[in-house]
Amino acid sequence: MPLEGKNAVIYGGGGAIGGAVARHFARDGARVFLAGRTIATLDAVAAEITAHGGRAETARVDVFDSDAVEAHAEAVAATAGGIDIALNAVSVMHDQGTTLAGLSIAEFMRPVDGFLRSLFITSKAVARHMGGDRPGVILTLSEPGAKLAMPGLLGHAASAAAKEAFTRVLAAELAPAGVRVVGIRPHAVADAPAAGSYTGELFAPMAAASGLSVPEFLDGALAGGTMLKRLPELAEIAEMAAFLASGRARNVTGTIVNLSGGALVD
Numbered sequence: 001m002p003l004e005g006k007n008a009v010i011y012g013g014g015g016a017i018g019g020a021v022a023r024h025f026a027r028d029g030a031r032v033f034l035a036g037r038t039i040a041t042l043d044a045v046a047a048e049i050t051a052h053g054g055r056a057e058t059a060r061v062d063v064f065d066s067d068a069v070e071a072h073a074e075a076v077a078a079t080a081g082g083i084d085i086a087l088n089a090v091s092v093m094h095d096q097g098t099t100l101a102g103l104s105i106a107e108f109m110r111p112v113d114g115f116l117r118s119l120f121i122t123s124k125a126v127a128r129h130m131g132g133d134r135p136g137v138i139l140t141l142s143e144p145g146a147k148l149a150m151p152g153l154l155g156h157a158a159s160a161a162a163k164e165a166f167t168r169v170l171a172a173e174l175a176p177a178g179v180r181v182v183g184i185r186p187h188a189v190a191d192a193p194a195a196g197s198y199t200g201e202l203f204a205p206m207a208a209a210s211g212l213s214v215p216e217f218l219d220g221a222l223a224g225g226t227m228l229k230r231l232p233e234l235a236e237i238a239e240m241a242a243f244l245a246s247g248r249a250r251n252v253t254g255t256i257v258n259l260s261g262g263a264l265v266d
């Protein structure tokens with residue numbers, strides 16, 4: 001059990017990626033604390049975990065409410081004895097496809113502000129409960145947009161690149177305390193829309209513009225643009241997160257793991 005005795009906080013734990021990672025963390029022995037705005041979806045993931053013998057607790061927390069996030073982290077640390085692992089898997093709906101002339105400043109800033117603000121608030125809340133005599137791990141999620149030069153991705157790409165920069169710099173800051181910070185960059189996740197992800201709605205206009213359903217769009221245009229001609233699946237992201245959170249990855253920090261199937265060359 002590589003995560004035995006570890007306490008993991010997952011923001012967006014009722015979502016497609018957050019839920020999948022929570023199940024894998026619990027499978028590997030972690031006690032998971034799921035945070036999000038909708039208690040029903042969090043409880044559904046927790047019920048599945050406990051039904052399989054795992055330990056999961058849920059809390060209604062809005063990641064943009066820094067006081068609430070701080071109070072939740074404080075409560076988790078007090079109850080469980082510390083925080084060892086944290087993942088921010090919160091989604092921020094945003095535009096993809098609109099170029100500069102048609103893009104408003106508000107729409108451009110929406111993913112930049114939303115993703116960065118939530119990453120800052122959650123990282124700050126957990127970091128002070130990590131490290132010292134027990135090493136900590138903060139995992140982040142980005143997108144291939146961090147590296148893509150394609151029209152219509154100004155806000156998305158800027159936010160993705162900023163999340164990766166945040167990951168690297170925070171890793172340098174927290175390394176002396178024994179905390180690793182590692183990013184995971186999936187491509188569009190093949191089975192996420194079917195699991196209720198916001199990406200179903202995000203990709204719908206682009207799919208419709210090509211006369212395709214969302215699954216056809218993912219299978220065709222997006223998977224076709226990767227070296228392996230396939231997109232990552234939720235279980236593959238969760239396996240990588242569980243590996244990176246474990247001591248088996250104890251020398252890995254300040255980097256981004258590219259799970260895109262080779263959408264880009266680093």
Ligand SMILES: NC(=O)c1ccc[n+]([C@@H]2O[C@H](COP(=O)([O-])OP(=O)(O)OC[C@H]3O[C@@H](n4cnc5c(N)ncnc54)[C@H](OP(=O)(O)O)[C@@H]3O)[C@@H](O)[C@H]2O)c1
Nearest residue numbers: 012014015016017036037038062063090091188189197198
């Ligand atoms: N899915 C993909 O294809 C993909 C690819 C690359 C990277 N990613 C990254 O992974 C993240 C998660 O993706 P996903 O597919 O798992 O999204 P998702 O299924 O839509 O899940 C996101 C979760 O975030 C929660 N959330 C949203 N706003 C929140 C807030 N203010 N406070 C607390 N929780 C909030 C949502 O629950 P409530 O609304 O109930 O709070 C939801 O459970 C994305 O945002 C992105 O950064 C995803």
